Amino acid sequence: MPETKISVDMEALRADMMKADTTLPEMLVVDSGGERAKQNFTVLSDVDYQLVSSYFYAYAKEGTAEEIAVVCMKDKADVAQMMDSLKKHIKDREGTFRVYAPEQLRLTENAVVTRNGTCVALIISKKNGLVQKVFKKSIT
Amino acid sequence: MVYFGILYWFFLYRVGGYQMERMTKVSKILPFLLLAGALMANLAFVTCQMEQMSLHDQKVGSFIDKQLERQADEEKQENTYIEDGFRVSGMYEIRSTKQISDAYLNGGEAKLSEEDRETLKMASDVIAEVVREGMDNYEKELVIYEWMCDNIGHGNSSTVTMPGEGANNYLPHDVLKGKNAICVGYATTFRLFMNMLGMEVHVVHNDYHSWNLVEVEHGQWYHVDVYSDAGGCKYRNFNMTDELAKLGHDWDGAALPEACATAHSYAVRTAVPIESIYEIPKEIAKLMQERNASIFFRFSEKLEREKLPVADYMVDQINIAMAQMGMDKNLSGIWYPDSEDAYILGLFLNDYGETTGGFDEESEEAVRINEEIAKVFQMEPLTEE
Numbered sequence: 001m002p003e004t005k006i007s008v009d010m011e012a013l014r015a016d017m018m019k020a021d022t023t024l025p026e027m028l029v030v031d032s033g034g035e036r037a038k039q040n041f042t043v044l045s046d047v048d049y050q051l052v053s054s055y056f057y058a059y060a061k062e063g064t065a066e067e068i069a070v071v072c073m074k075d076k077a078d079v080a081q082m083m084d085s086l087k088k089h090i091k092d093r094e095g096t097f098r099v100y101a102p103e104q105l106r107l108t109e110n111a112v113v114t115r116n117g118t119c120v121a122l123i124i125s126k127k128n129g130l131v132q133k134v135f136k137k138s139i140t
Numbered sequence: 141m142v143y144f145g146i147l148y149w150f151f152l153y154r155v156g157g158y159q160m161e162r163m164t165k166v167s168k169i170l171p172f173l174l175l176a177g178a179l180m181a182n183l184a185f186v187t188c189q190m191e192q193m194s195l196h197d198q199k200v201g202s203f204i205d206k207q208l209e210r211q212a213d214e215e216k217q218e219n220t221y222i223e224d225g226f227r228v229s230g231m232y233e234i235r236s237t238k239q240i241s242d243a244y245l246n247g248g249e250a251k252l253s254e255e256d257r258e259t260l261k262m263a264s265d266v267i268a269e270v271v272r273e274g275m276d277n278y279e280k281e282l283v284i285y286e287w288m289c290d291n292i293g294h295g296n297s298s299t300v301t302m303p304g305e306g307a308n309n310y311l312p313h314d315v316l317k318g319k320n321a322i323c324v325g326y327a328t329t330f331r332l333f334m335n336m337l338g339m340e341v342h343v344v345h346n347d348y349h350s351w352n353l354v355e356v357e358h359g360q361w362y363h364v365d366v367y368s369d370a371g372g373c374k375y376r377n378f379n380m381t382d383e384l385a386k387l388g389h390d391w392d393g394a395a396l397p398e399a400c401a402t403a404h405s406y407a408v409r410t411a412v413p414i415e416s417i418y419e420i421p422k423e424i425a426k427l428m429q430e431r432n433a434s435i436f437f438r439f440s441e442k443l444e445r446e447k448l449p450v451a452d453y454m455v456d457q458i459n460i461a462m463a464q465m466g467m468d469k470n471l472s473g474i475w476y477p478d479s480e481d482a483y484i485l486g487l488f489l490n491d492y493g494e495t496t497g498g499f500d501e502e503s504e505e506a507v508r509i510n511e512e513i514a515k516v517f518q519m520e521p522l523t524e525e
Contacts, residue, residue: 022359022398110394129221129395 008072008119013138014056017068020134021127024066031056044069044122045085051078053118065097065104065124068131072119079115086113086122093124221395223343228350232310232324234343240312241335255313262316263332277339277356278379278404281364284333285378289370292329293320323350326367330354346391351377353396360401365389373434373488375406381477407476407484411438417450417485424458424471424487433489442482448475451485 010031018024030040032054041049044057055071069086073079090111097104112123112132116139123131224236240260243249249257270283292315308314310324312332321329327343327350334341340355344363351365356379363385365377377388382399402408414420414437427433451473458471469491476484507521514521 022400127394127396127398130397133395 020130023126065107067124069122237332259313323367361399411436
């Protein structure tokens with residue numbers, strides 16, 4: 001099974017995806033380039049960080065539901081596992097919001113987990129359809 | 141183990157010369173035969189292993205592909221906005237008219253179907269009639285909107301159907317030809333006009349209604365519901381923000397641009413300056429002569445949010461006054477966001493006494509029809525209440 005090789009400029013991808021949703025609040029970003037990359041990743045997913053090629057994770061500064069993340073895996077074989085892990089992350093967030101901020105639930109309920117090649121995106125935002133479109137187009 | 145055995149034997153053969161000299165010719169070639177056999181066995185073993193690994197790879201690959209297919213199927217259900225091809229109310233399909241607007245902008249009319257050519261001709265004639273040189277996008281949008289409000293009637297209201305006219309009043313061709321439309325017809329025809337004028341536009345829909353989202357200026361999108369305004373008050377649904385549109389519309393905007401600009405809202409562009417809310421009744425009196433009129437007021441002083449309920453009281457009191465006067469009219473209002481947290485008051489005067497079907501039910505013809513029906517059915521003539 002040949003591995004799908006793709007080229008991803010994560011910084012440009014992040015900028016384009018976040019620009020697509022003009023309703024996003026102020027967002028904080030962590031990524032695989034940071035010193036605490038591995039530790040920060042555990043907030044998003046419990047998948048073994050060794051399997052990850054690169055990632056970014058943007059989340060709302062004020063703690064609202066908005067999140068945009070892209071995780072690129074080293075191997076196509078781990079993509080499905082990553083998708084399942086992000087879905088689990090959404091369920092966890094839903095649980096939190098159900099208790100503490102029910103008005104945010106609508107966003108998490110409409111969250112999108114999608115893939116393009118070896119990259120997986122998590123999109124929780126009002127304009128997740130537009131963000132998804134950018135993700136699908138940006139990775140070639 | 142086999143290798144070590146052979147090597148040991150070979151060592152004895154080469155090094156232990158004393159013993160080797162006493163060996164027969166057959167025994168001399170035995171190590172070579174054993175070595176060859178071992179190599180052959182090893183080759184067969186490796187080949188078998190490779191086949192097994194290949195089979196394993198295939199199984200893993202197939203598993204991954206199936207997993208990804210499953211995920212892809214889930215994605216399809218998750219968030220895809222279908223514009224062209226969607227059937228509003230399960231019946232009225234939104235069909236692409238890109239080929240027509242492309243032909244208008246870039247030529248290539250010859251490639252169009254006969255029906256599309258006819259649509260292009262009708263739409264081009266309207267543009268030639270109402271759009272003037274030097275108009276900006278807002279002005280172009282406005283004149284097309286006004287033309288549609290004034291010239292396209294609401295469909296599905298005729299009891300007696302005219303063959304060939306308005307049969308498909310959800311398609312721009314039949315809308316422009318038959319001059320009546322249902323909501324999908326208004327939305328797709330408006331989209332065609334906007335595309336012909338070089339503007340980006342979407343048909344927004346839910347299961348039962350459709351309207352438009354148009355980019356008037358780069359990055360500035362507005363909702364326009366021509367269908368609702370053609371049958372009611374003009375400009376009420378012209379260039380609305382998401383927030384305003386939500387007062388009367390429901391849609392999934394996840395895959396559609398945000399509409400939050402107000403610079404080209406009709407209220408902002410046309411609001412009449414007014415000193416205080418007490419001047420409004422006088423202005424409303426002026427509107428009484430018009431059918432389905434609307435007016436927008438901008439106050440000289442910024443209205444605080446807590447003062448907004450005053451308008452509710454005023455509108456209610458005017459409605460009571462009109463009812464007491466026996467007027468079949470209704471006044472309603474909307475606060476429109478203006479710049480710098482200020483508000484514009486939009487007031488709409490609906491006239492229930494008029495019908496939009498094009499036939500006056502109080503005319504002599506109507507009276508005559510009711511008398512003839514009464515004669516046949518031996519009853520009192522039906523009257524419009």
